[in-house]
Amino acid sequence: MVKWDSVWIALKSVFRNGKVEDELNEEVSFHLEMQTRHNIEKGMDPETAKKKALKSFGGAEKTKEDCRDGWGLRLLSDTRRDTAYGIRQLMKDKGFAIVSVVTLGIGIGACASMFSLVNAVLLKPLPFEDPERLVWIQSAKAMGLSAQTHTVDNFKEFRDENNSFESMGAYFAFFDYGAYIHADERGNMIARVRCAGITEGFIETLGIKLALGRNFEGSEWAFNGPPSVILSHSYWKSHFNSDRGVVGTNISINGRPTNVVGVLPASFDFDSVFTPGTEVEMLVPFPLSEETNRYGNTIFGIGRLKEGVSVEAGGANLKLVSDRIKERLGSQHRRFHHHMNTESLDDRIRGPFRTAFYVLSVAVGCVLAIACVNIANLLIARSNGRRKEFSLRAALGAQRWRLIRQTLVESLILSGWGLALGLGLAYVATNWISGLQAFSIPMIQNVSIDGYAIGFVVLIAGVTGLGCGIFPALQFSRSAPFEALGDESQRGSSGRRTVWLRKGLVVTEVALSCLLLVCAGLLIRSFDRLLDVDLGFEPSNAIAWRVDGGREFESYQERANYYEALLDSIEALPGIEVAGIADTLPLGRNRQWGIVPRMNDGERGPGTGAFPRVVNHSYAEAMGIEVLAGRFFNAFETSESESVIVLNKNLADQLWKGDDPLGKTVFVNGRFEAKVVGVVSDVKHNSLDAAPSNEMYLNFHQIGDFMAAEMVVRSKLSTELLISTVRKGLQEYTGRPPSNEFKTLQSLVDHSVAPERLFKDVLSAFSLVALVLAAVGLYGVIAYSVGQRVREIGIRLAIGASPGRIRSMILTEGVWMTAIGITIGLLGAYGFSRYLSGMLYEVSTTDPFIFALNASVVAGIAILAAFLPARQASKGDPNEALRVE
Amino acid sequence: MATSPNDLLQGTLNLLVLRALRDESRHGWGIQQRINQLAEDALSVNQGSLYPALIRLEKQGLIKSKWGKSEAGRRAKYYSLTARGRRQMDTETKIWEKFSNTINLILKLA
Known part of the structure; x- marks a missing residue:
């Protein structure tokens, strides 16, 4: 049983040692008085x-x-004394203390940030009930969203005909095509919002408890039912001031009074889980009806497995249902050809990020290890300087354990201060990271320093402190006081084992930094390759601006005319070269339609799928997409004129295999025919590292599937001037403030490589820190050994050794350590880099150039670090050197 | 508990302290005086070990302490038996009696 009384006394005595001591003093003096x-x-x-x-x-x-002993305070008061002594000692050597604390602070801070990141993104359970029973249900594992999604009818069949799932729900994958405007009572726009459509069962399947209000119900689920929304927690906070009364009231969305039925909980942001990087402010009901079924493949399914059913078994079960559908539909419904791919929701959301984050965690661990090694080295150097003090204390009867403890306490003080600094740094870092909307990394907004993170870093700091202190501490445990005193009096160099220990530590540092540098080098090279990719469009000197008509149009023709007039007014502005419009920009949303060519014999040939892009005639010019054959659309095409289509090279090659595609006819999406008038260059649609895919361009005068509008404006003006020019132009033309959703085309590219850039930058930063620390460590060891050998060097110089000889003698020592370290580091990198393979684009994990380059960088820096003390040694004046003693 | 001579002595001191507190609460010096008086000065308690013993006993919950006024009007810490202390005293007294009887017996027979 714990004796709380004594614990209390012990605690009291530590924090307010005075009180207990005073009482004891009083009691004793009373006794003495009585006795007197x-x-x-x-x-x-x-x-x-x-x-x-x-x-x-x-x-x-x-x-x-003895009384203190009785309280069990002895250990505590000793520790207090050690701590006070340790702090005094450290304050005596402020430079050492500051360097150590900053080094440890950076190491610990990096560790804490990384842990918070990994914890939020990978470790914390998804914000759902029993998340391990949730399954992601998609169609093909292909690139296009249309190929990945299911039709409403098929989804309903999966839901109703399986016997492995408790429930299923789905969401509308193409929600980002819609434009929603949230306005106040007078019709003034408050914000453009994204509304993601969810189906019946979605909220229940995930097991989310709404923060306020209720799920959609009854007729709200019907097609064209009463408009209603559920607000995201962050939008509720930012735009409704967390007003609980908003539930049940009407707000204006796209000019229609819309009932706010509920608010999502803070723990679940739709976007941070399902569409990281694309903010979703509201959820709207997506009806599972005849009408929505006609949209085609549009929804992603989520299922909750029954208790005890494995993900594989659930998937196999759905596959059976899917095969039945395929059989029944036969070949005429190839558009809805079905695949069934299932995986746990967890894998779907976090799977792609696991390797990268674990690699970064290892890197952070390496940095901290190197920092520790440096501190350990400094402590050993210091402890050598303090041998006399310790020897004396040992000779006077201090227990060995007390001396070890003293050293450990000192390194723990350092790591404690490092912890404080590190936590501060981590707090800043995680705050910054969680504010990054730009990253398509799930749950990254939830990154924060929480109890787990604090517990983790306290543990890390403890281990660090002990790890740094253990080497110097163990030294004392070996050296008998007499020996140490004798050693000291002879002023020999420090013990052979110490030297080996320190050299071993430096070799470790060099090896670790070499490993990190090689990995960072691979990522940097891969990133360069990625940026060198031919985008198929010209990202510089152009911006994209999301625009809308601000009202519902009577027809798509009217809409197209409205936008053409808008584009004309923008093009008329000074400095603007060309403005075009498309329903979606590259490196963003995507969908897929079927396309079937008519062959020379008039028969339909084998078809395929392609991204449809609904655009106006000036889009190719505005984007800088090259026309390879034929022409792009022109200003004379209308809904009345012949249907025309432009293909990209990849699609044209696939359909006609080298034959001239111009003038050929294709069937698009099973709905209409169009004549091929041109072929353009391949544009990177999904990501920079994806292989070329099929694309087709359709004229927005001729097709109604044009929901969102992205205007692209090309100009030689500076970005700021261009933005303000276009903003003014839009304001003048529409008579209302334009949206703030504009970006440079370059930022589209940057955005799409943001995670790669993040990983590259972080790893590079880590490896640089590692390199610097290793160099400092190497310098420290060599400089120290030079200091120890001042007399030896003096004698050598006095009896005629040339400075060059001395230099090379010292350098050799550094070169050996470096060589061994680099060898180990390269072997380590060779073994470790395979984990990077998933993150590398057109770079081999064992790229010899990168290995050689980074090894020579490490070698160069290390030899420089060794050269400085070597030069100093050789310059020494032998007289002075000999007089040191 | 081990039975080194020290432990034996300590145990004895504990018993003497408990016995000194049997009838009334006393301060440290009072306890010492009481033991001396009971022992008719044949036994002198080492005063330096009295206070650690008091702290140990208090930690074991056998005695409790309270600040009070001494006869001379000075602040002093008074110790008194707890119920557990009283039971402990009885047990230890019995053990001690049995132990000393045995020793006496052996000494007489030898």
Whole structure:
């Protein structure tokens, strides 16, 4: 049983040592007083009485110490004393203390940030009930969203005909095509919002408890039912001031009064889980109806497995249902050809990021290890300088354990300060990271320093402190006091084992930094390759601006005319070269339609799928997409004229295999025919590292599937001027403030490589820190050994050794350590880099150039670090060197 | 508990302290005086070990302490028996009696 009383006394004595001590003092002095008086009563003179009392008491201080022992305070008061002593010692050598604390602070801070990141993104369970039972249900594992999604009818069949799932729900994958405007009562726009459509069962399947209000119900689920929304927690906070009364009221969305039925909980942001990087402010009901079924493949399914059913078994079960559908539909419904791919929701959301984050965690661990090694080295160097002090203390009877403890306490003080600094740094870092909307990394907004992170870093700091202190501490445990004193008096260099230990530590540092540098080098090279990719469009000197008509149009023709007029007014502005429009930009959303060519014999040939892009005639010019054959659309095409289509090279090659595609006819999406008038260059649609895919361009005068509008404006103006020009132009033309959703085309590219850039930058930063620390460590060891050998070097110089000889003697030492370190580091990198393979684009994990380059960088820096003390040594004046003693 | 001579002595001191507190609460010096008086000065408690013993006993919950006024009007810490202390005293007294009887017996027979 814990004796709370004694714990209390112990604690009291640590924090307010005074009180308990005072009471003890008072008690003892009372005793002495009584004894003195007693003695006087027995006839002694006061002086003698007092002396006698003290004597019979047997030493007041000793008694107090024994009493403290009785309280169990001995260890604590000793530790307190060690701590105070340690702090005094460290303050004596402020430079050392600051360097150590900053080094450890950076290491610990990086560790804490990384842990918070990994914890939020990978470790914390998804914000759902029993998340391990949730399954992601998609169609093909292909690139296009249309190929990945299911039709409403098929989804309903999966839901109703399986026997492995408790429930299923789905969401509309193409929600980003819609434009929603949230306005106030007077119709003034408050914000453009994204509304993601969710189906019946979605909220229940995930097991989300709404923060306020209720899920959609009854007729709200019907097609064209009463408009209603569920607000995201962050939008509710930012735009409704967290007003609980908003639930049940109407707000204006796209000019229609829309009932706010609920608010999502803070723990679940739709976007941070399902569409990281694309903010979703509201959820709207997506009906599972005849009408929505006609949209084609549009929804992603999520299922909750019954208790005890594995993901594989659930998937196999759905595959059976899917095969039945395929069989029944036969070949005429190839558009809805079905695949069934299932995986756990967890894998779907976090799977792609696991390797990268674990690699970064290892890197952070390496940095901290190197920091530790440096501190350990410094501590050893310091402890060598303090040998005399420790030897003396040992000779005077200090227990070995006490000396070890003293050293450990000092390194723990350092790591404690490092911890404080590191936590501060981590707090800043995680705050910054969680504010990054730009990253398509799930749950990254939830990154924060929480209890787990603090627990983790305290543990890390403890391990770090002990790890740094253990090497110097163990030294004392070996050296007998006499030996150490003798050693000291002879002023020999420090013990052979110490030297080996320090050299070993430096070799470790060099190896670790070499490993990190090689990995960072691979990522940097891969990133360069990625940026060198031919985008198929010209990202510089152009911006994209999301625009809308601000109203519902009567027809798509009217809409197209409205936008053409808008484009004309923008093009008329000074400095604007060309403005075009498309329903979606590259490196963003995507969908897929079927396309089937008519062959020379008039028969339909084998078809395929392609991204449809609905655009106006000036889009190719505005984007800088090259026309390879034929022409792009022109200003004379209308809904009345012949249907035309432009293909990209990849698609044209696939359909006609080298034959001239111009003038050929294709069937698009099973709905209409169009004549091929041109072929354009391949544009990177999904990501820079994806292989070329099929694309087709359709004229927005001729097709109604044009929901969102992205205007692209090309100009030689500076970005700021261009933005303000276009903003003014839009304001003038529409008479209302334009959206703030504009970006440079370059930022589209940057955005799409943001995770790669993040990983590259972080790893590069880590490896640089590692390299610097390793260099400092190497320098420290060599400089120290030079300092130890001042006399030897002096003698050598005195009897005629040339400075060059001395230099090379010292350098050789550094070169050996470096060579061994690099060899180990390269071997390590060779073994470790395979984990990077998933993150590398057109770079081999064992790229010899990168290995060689980074090894020589490490070698160069290391030899430089060794050269400085070597030069100093050789310049020394032998007279002075000999006089040191 | 091991039975080294020290432990034996300590145990004895504990018993003497408990016995000194049997009838009334006393301060440290009072306890010492009481033991001396009971032992008719044949036994002198080492005063330096009295206070650590008091702290140990208090930690074991056998005695409790309270600050009070001494006869001379000075602040002093008074110790008194707890119920557990009283039971412990009885047990230890019995053990001690049995132990000393045995020793006496052996000494007489030898």
